[in-house]
Amino acid sequence: MENRPLAIYGTPLSSRLLVGTAQYPSPAILAEAIKASGAEIVTVSLRREAGASRSGESFWSLIRELGAKVLPNTAGCRSVKEAVTTAQMAREVFATSWIKLEVIADDDLLQPDPFGLVEAAAILVRDGFNVLPYMTEDLVLAEKLIGAGCEVLMPWGAPIGSGRGLNNPFALQALRRRFPHVPLIIDAGIGTPAHAAAAMELGYDGVLLNTAIAKAGDPVSMARAFALAVEAGRLAYCAEPIPPRDMAEPSTPQLGRAFADLPRRA
């Protein structure tokens, strides 16, 4: 199968790994990790400034220096109104119409509120945004989001920061098969590079992760490991892996075995 390059909202991408910018031990490690990851898209947010520090400014200059495309998020937004207003603010500050849309319902799982998500997506699409919705793996939700004008979907692997990997690979596979032509990016819950490779082997177009790199013992090495895993998973998917079987099938030919006609020793 041809390994066709990825394009999101008309922007061609060489890297299928997208990374978040939160929770790194230091700005220097953040910068090194992003470089090691090869990511061309990084997520950012808007927040109230803590205290009198102007840390927001240095963060923003650092991100601009790295040259990555920013994808602002509406993290923490609990309502359609909050998400839409946050998106509008982000568009002005970050000068991009791309928005990672999060409308969150629950404190424990930080699960998307599917109803608010569809409503906010429709409003933002009409207002000219390129929406990348953070969603569950629900097929009906996917259909509604596409119907609302989303051209990319970002289903969770597992709850944000949980590091569990792909909690429901069967549902993710069904989603992939149902919408073969929509760019699908696994977002949230990834813990190790094996999870990322698994996502790519399912045929997903990319993986977005943050905690698994930022809070690893060595974020820079882990970023590189993830880059390799995403590339490996993609190559593997396009190379058409063998299907799984329950019974054995010898890989070495049976014909020409030595000792073939002698009775087996007891």
Add this chain to the structure above:
Amino acid sequence: MNIEVNGKRRDVQAATLAALLEELGYEDRLVATALNRNFVRAADRQGTELKAGDAVEILVPRQGG
């Protein structure tokens, strides 16, 4: 007058959103503003009047996942 800025009540002199940013030391900063949960474009801050009890959000670029 008494308004809420980033979740905290405070007394301010400013009568407009633009004046408020100046009063709080944000005038040369890259920020986004919202008034009572509605986005206010940078160009509109001059013309946006504040009244007592208004809730203003002043947000800056930050790390995010």
Add this chain to the structure above:
Amino acid sequence: MLDPFYPIVDSAGWIARLLPCGIRFVQLRVKDRPAAEIHEEIAAAKALAMLAGAQLVVNDYWQEAIDLRCDFIHLGQDDLAHADIPAIRRAGLRLGVSTHDEGELARALEVQPDYIALGPIYPTTLKEMAFAPQGLARIGEWKRRIGAIPLVAIGGITLERAGAIFDAGADIVSVVTDVTRADDPEARTCAWVEATRSRKTPRGEGSAHV
């Protein structure tokens, strides 16, 4: 992998009618409409196809296809001569090209298309044909020449003839009037889908390594 059944229609309305019959590969060939309408028609077709998980191909209007972020276009030989192929490639669009003779085949191969169409296989009511019917033997000849590139057969094809056309070497069969002028186009389309679906690996069957 491209679906073996490839209907060609002239409106998003037709696409809406045929998608429930299970089509997965469809071309929008809009002719003789004002520019503003073309844009709308392509946008509507794209939205419908995306929702249904079907692959849309836009005939001729490659700039509109790029603007609307479609991912697959079809060009006839005249369109091929005038299109900005590098721009089309930069935009990541896949490309299907029509051919009728050796010269056209050579020109098509130069652009490394994602499929090559050969027609008309049979006499067709639809277009003023500058070329005589190609016949089944030509299908085999073309397939030997283009190898792994999918071969689309088009022109005067009916459901009854489809088997012979696949046997002759075509990978994909394309139709217009056999569907659009049928008494019951939906039923005819369902029959086509049923007849051709077994030629492709079924979607949704069997687990990957999960």
